[in-house]
Amino acid sequence: MRVAIVGVSGAVGQEFLKVLAERNFPMDELVIFGSARSAGRTYEFKGKQLTVKELKHGDDFKDIDIALTSAGAGISKEYAETITKHGAIMIDNSSAFRYDDDVPLVVPEVNAEDCLNRPRNIIANPNCSTIQMVVALKPIEDLSPIKSIHVATYQAASGAGAQGIAELENQVKEVASGEEPTISKFPYQLAMNIIPQIDVFLENDYTKEEMKMNWETKKIMHTEAEVSATCVRIPVARAHSEAIWVETEKPLSVEEVKAAFEKFEGLTVVDNPAEKQYPMPLFVSGKDDVYVGRIRKDVANPNGITFWCVGDQIKKGAALNAVQIAEWLVANGEVK
Numbered sequence: 001m002r003v004a005i006v007g008v009s010g011a012v013g014q015e016f017l018k019v020l021a022e023r024n025f026p027m028d029e030l031v032i033f034g035s036a037r038s039a040g041r042t043y044e045f046k047g048k049q050l051t052v053k054e055l056k057h058g059d060d061f062k063d064i065d066i067a068l069t070s071a072g073a074g075i076s077k078e079y080a081e082t083i084t085k086h087g088a089i090m091i092d093n094s095s096a097f098r099y100d101d102d103v104p105l106v107v108p109e110v111n112a113e114d115c116l117n118r119p120r121n122i123i124a125n126p127n128c129s130t131i132q133m134v135v136a137l138k139p140i141e142d143l144s145p146i147k148s149i150h151v152a153t154y155q156a157a158s159g160a161g162a163q164g165i166a167e168l169e170n171q172v173k174e175v176a177s178g179e180e181p182t183i184s185k186f187p188y189q190l191a192m193n194i195i196p197q198i199d200v201f202l203e204n205d206y207t208k209e210e211m212k213m214n215w216e217t218k219k220i221m222h223t224e225a226e227v228s229a230t231c232v233r234i235p236v237a238r239a240h241s242e243a244i245w246v247e248t249e250k251p252l253s254v255e256e257v258k259a260a261f262e263k264f265e266g267l268t269v270v271d272n273p274a275e276k277q278y279p280m281p282l283f284v285s286g287k288d289d290v291y292v293g294r295i296r297k298d299v300a301n302p303n304g305i306t307f308w309c310v311g312d313q314i315k316k317g318a319a320l321n322a323v324q325i326a327e328w329l330v331a332n333g334e335v336k
Contacts, residue, residue, distance in 0.1 A: 001027045001335065003326070004064045006083070007071030008032040008043060008052055011162040012093055015319035016068050021046055023323060026330060031064065035071075057082045064088040065335050066326050070318065084121040089329060091322045093125040098216060100124075105219045107131050108324045109266040110138045114220075115329060123325055128317025129153050129209070129231065129240055130216040135267060135290045135316075136309045137246065139260035141221060144248040147303070149227045151213065154234045154241040155198060156281060159313055160185055165237055172235075190235050198231040207231060239281035240317065242309045251303050258295050266316075271295050279310035287312055288320055 003025070007013045013034075020030065032043065032050050039054035053060065057079070061067060067083045069076055070093035080097075083090045097103040097120075104114035105124045115123055126134075133151060140146060157168040163185045171181040171191035181189045188195050199208035210229040217227045234241075261269050270279050271293040279291035290311040298304025311317055329335045 001065050001330075002029045002031065002063050003027045004031045004033060004061065004067040004083075004088070006033045006055060006067055006069040006079070007075070007093075009034045009038040009041065010070055011158065011165075011314055012070035012318045014043075015314050016070070016323070017043060017045055019315065019319045019323045023327070025323060025326065027065075031060075033060070055079060059086070061088045062086045066091065066329070068319075068322050068326070069093060070322075080120070080122060088121065089118070089326075089335065090122045091125060091325050092122060093318055093322055095127070095212075096124075097122050098124045098126060098212075099219075105216060106325050107134050107220055107321060108328050109264070110134050111220050111222070112325075112328045115325060115332075115334065125318065125322045125325070126216045126220060127209070127212045128159060128311075128313035129155060129229075129242065130213050130220070131317050131321050132240060132290045132309055132311030132313070133213065133242055133244060134217055134220050135264075135311075136244065136261070136292050136307070137217070137221065139264040139267070140246055140248065140252070140257060140305065141223070143252055143256060143260055144250045146221075146223065146225045146246055146248055148225055148247045149217065150245040151227065151229045152243045153198075153213075153229065153231045154194075154236075154243075155231060156234065156236045156238050156240055156313060157186075157190060158238045159198070159233070159240065168235055168237060186233065190233060193235065195233040196230065198233055236281045238285040238312060238314060239310055240313045241279075241281060243306070244309055245298055245301075245304055245306045247298075247301055247304050249303070252305055254295055254297060254305070257305050257307075261292050261295070266290060267292060269293065269295075278308060281310055284310045285312055286315065288316060290316055 073094040073096040076096035157164040214227040268289040278293035294308035
């Protein structure tokens with residue numbers, strides 16, 4: 001089996017290398033692609049040096065079985081046919097195909113079988129904030145159908161890529177030194193601040209990031225439940241946090257929700273208020289699972305449950321989810 005990474009030099013591309021090695025993904029060869037600027041660079045993978053090939057239109061993907069792509073929506077749209085025309089399955093981390101009816105949008109713990117219906121041989125990776133939320137919502141949905149979801153996100157700087165992390169780190173140093181912080185990637189200074197805007201505002205005054213969580217949750221979970229989101233950028237390097245309120249058709253107890261969380265693959269429960277134990281980005285960064293805690297009844301809604309959710313958005317929110325899709329395809333005979 002031959003696997004390709006497209007966009008290897010980016011934050012998610014680098015995470016692909018780590019995750020494939022950590023999980024010992026069953027492949028015979030890994031080929032890495034990047035822009036003309038990145039071509040010729042070398043990266044280590046399992047003790048071997050791999051050289052970045054320039055992404056071009058041609059037959060470089062002729063013998064590739066799975067292509068993990070994270071080079072931006074424009075590149076994904078331009079090269080999709082080049083990548084898939086010889087039979088490679090493209091697992092795309094960009095926003096290019098998420099809302100296309102003929103492209104499945106997949107979180108393996110939730111809707112893995114949607115991978116089987118991929119007429120264009122493309123499978124889309126959802127938005128990072130959506131991924132961690134639906135992993136936590138699925139065991140609740142299995143107990144009682146969800147009627148509505150409210151969520152406030154607290155999203156790390158790395159959600160804006162390597163440039164986001166670098167800007168936050170630089171601003172922290174500048175503020176500590178009494179200098180004027182340099183602002184480029186974010187609309188305002190992020191250090192010592194929070195910004196209640198991620199992506200552009202739409203006509204309904206929600207941001208695109210907020211509406212993504214609505215649109216994507218419906219597609220992934222095959223539900224009509226509405227998601228009302230407020231997405232906020234916070235001065236944390238890595239791992240997104242979410243406060244989630246869920247209304248179900250029938251009332252659920254905290255005990256049965258907690259038990260469902262504990263049994264669900266991909267979730268880890270850290271919920272002991274008496275000992276001040278709950279998930280935090282500081283401890284979840286670099287972890288595979290989505291972590292949940294602060295599980296309690298919604299005092300404003302008899303059919304409501306509310307909880308706190310933290311996940312590493314570069315790992316589970318991007319690279320790991322894509323690799324888990326690839327693992328599911330292999331395990332189910334879709335790739336040989």
